Amino acid sequence: MRNQEAARYARWSAIAAGLIALLVIGIYAERAISAARRRRATPAVVPAAVQQQTETFSYKRVEKDRTIFAIRASRATQFREDNRALLEDVWITIYGRDGTRNDNIHARECGYDQKTGSVQCQGEVTIEVQGANRAANQPAQKSLEVKTSNLSFDGQTGEASTPSPVDFLLPQGHGRGVGVSYTTQTAVVRIEHAVEFELIPSQRTGGAPVTIKGSSLEVRRNDRLITLGGPAIVRQGERELLADRMSVDLDDNFRASRVVAEGHPAIRNSQAGQQFEVAADIFEGFLSPAGWVQRAAAIGNVAGMRQTPGGADRFSSSRVDVSFEPQRNILREMTANGSVTAQSEQGGVSQVLKTSALRVKFAAGERADSQRIESAETLAPATIESKTGAETTELSAPKFTAVFAQRGRLDSLVGTGGVEVRRQAGNSTTQVSTSENLKAAFAQDGQWETVEETGHVHFQQADRQASASFAKMDRAKDEILLSGSPILTDAMSRTTARTVTIGQKSGEIDARGGVVSTYLPSGHGASVNIGSGPANITADTLAGSISSGRVVYAGHARLWQGESVLDADQITVWRDEKKMQAAGNVVAVFAQTSGPALRPAARPASSPSQPALWRVQAPSLTFWNEQGKARLEGGVIATSQQAALESRTLDVYLSSASAPESSGPPAGKSRAAPAGGQLNRAVALGSVVVRQGDRRGTADRAEYTSADEKFVLSGGQPTLTDASGNTTSGHSLTFFVANDTILIDSQEGSRTLTKHRVEK
Secondary structure, three states: OHHHHHHHHHHHHHHHHHHHHHHHHHHHHHHHHHHHHHHHHHHOOOOEEEEEEOOEEEEEEEEEOEEEEEEEEEEEEOOOOOOOEEEEEEEEEEOOOOOOOEEEEEEEEEEEOOOOOOEEEEEEEEEEEEEEOOOOOOOOOOEEEEEEEEEEEEEOOOEEEEEEEEEEEEEEEEEEEEEEEOOOOEEEEEEEEEEEEOOOOOHHHHHHHOOEEOOOOEEOOOOOOOEEEEEEEEEEEEEEEEEEEEEEEOOOOOEEEEEEEHHHHHHHHEEEEEEEEEEEEEEEEEEEEOEEEEEEEEEEEEEEEEOOOOOEEEEEEEEEEEEEEOOOOOOOEEEEEEEEEEEEEEEOEEEEEEEEEEEEEEEEEOOOOOOOEEEEOOOOEEEEEEEOOEEEEEEEOEEEEEEEEOOOOEEEEEEHHHHHHEEEEOOOEEEEEEEEEEEEOOOOOOEEEEEEEEEEEEEEEEEEEEEEEEEEEOOOOEEEEEEEEOEEEEEOOEOOOOOOEEEOOOOOOEEEEEEEEEEOHHHHHHHOOOOOOOEEEEEEEEEOOOOOOEEEEEEEEEEEEOOEEEEEEEEEEEEOEEEEEEEEEEEEEEEEEHHHOOOOOOOOOOOOOOOOEEEEEEEEEEOOOOOOOOOOOOEEEEEOOOOEEEEOOEEEEOOOOOOOOOOOOOOOOOOOOOOOOEEEEEEEEEEEEEEEEEEEEEEEEEEOOOOEEEEEEEEOEEEEEEOOOOOOEOEEEEEEEOOOEEEOOOOOOEEEEOOOOOOO
């Protein structure tokens, strides 16, 4: 029982203690709540140094009813001394005099001078330069955000500045520098020193980061202009752009639209063992709203250089304009104007292009990120000079178009509108060719392989000339092929054929199809002089050497000059030796003046005599122009209207033909063909047989003279037989073709005259 009572007492004691504790706590809580209420109802105690504290603060600079800038803070503490105030959560908004801006300066805590309106922010400060005016219900885009510290804002001028390091953020990248100033009147933000920033990699930058360095950076919002002070460097991988000053023009939406590099700007690149550099007075680039480069220009004293293990390329002009593929930032086309010079020295080959305007088109290279020149064309008259060893070739035309192979090698070159080619190999005479159009193909080593010319093609080297409708030069064969009514001329001859092939260095010539040559008369200086006037030769083919002057006419060869004619399988002419040779079925016709006995009695003495023609057949004939002598060999048959002759050889002597006077005939009168090339004398040797009418003479030697139309038989046992069987012999026999007179010279030296009546 006692234990139960004791337990009950303990429980009640614990409950009572808990109630007492709650009561005590309640009393103290009520007192605390009452005290708190009294504190809230009672104004805060202000420190002695503080004059006033407010929850908000605002100040506006107004000019002509327009707010220039406004200073706002979520809390302001005004001190009794120095008219100072401490502003917290500070915003300085700049509207500008035209009210188009909404730039902000934000800091957590700043000091404020009530007299001057100046603000000094010691901690972190953010400057936000807004882009274009925002549309309704849309926030403005920031074109520049700068983070710095220790910023001073002048309430009178509206200028903010700090010498502290800064970090800034652009829509396309971020960077850093030292010192910043901001002018509210002109909306200019300037980073003073050691500017360096990086553009975010994107398709517009080719997927690679772009770093930019400069001595200063200035953003002029009103002018929509960003300027990077020099020395300024833009670098992407191995490529870099250097200039004394770079500037960026912004469009109405504050996006980059134009980039300008000035003050000795240069672009450099070093990759895969190659070095590339372009310099000019000004570089200028234009961007699309999306940030792609649309076109660029290099202006003033443009100079480019590319150095490779095989050589160097150089370029210069007054201006270069470049366009790019949309949304790809790769070259599409380049146009150069003003004193354009492109020089290449690769693999021992030097090529120089000069013109006043040039357009170049680009294509994709072998790698995805590479490009190559696809084609180039001159937009004005141009010259191209190529040097290989001792050989120099110069081309000029109103227009050239070049096509390049995959690795940038020149593949073909086309000239139009009237092309001239000047070529010189070593100390040889310069070769000049002209045509309407030209097409050249080039080999892997950069040297030309073939050149084709069309339309009024004309070649000239010294006194030698050639013309045709088409010409093809082959470097490997070192020859020129002419077709389309080709004509070859020199000081002494003119040749036509269906096709003509000329060895450029060797001077070898090969003409085929309807060959016709004309040798001009020039007395003893002529190559062919077997008659009066020009000598003409026709044949199926012609082969020989221009340099040596030896040419061979083959296949139905035929020569005629005045009244003299020569047919043979082949006729060879030696220009320098002034010699001619015919071989194979030779048939020659020589003219002589008819003797007195053949002149009709009724013809007046002043009338010209009818020419007598000798037709001579032999296997071969050789003619020496200096001697006026033709030798026929291998069995000769000669016939004329008065006589016939057979022998093993026959020497024919022709009179020389005098060259025509250069002054020409008097007006209205034609000049007679110069005399010459007529048979004066003929000497037959070996088994000679002479027939005249029914007379037949035999001897080892016979000599015929045209002046008195007589034969002199000698050697062996000269014998003359008539139709009646009468035979006359002697040491030599002389008989006249025009009558029946015979002179006999006996061995004893006596001379006997015998007359025979020629039976009809």
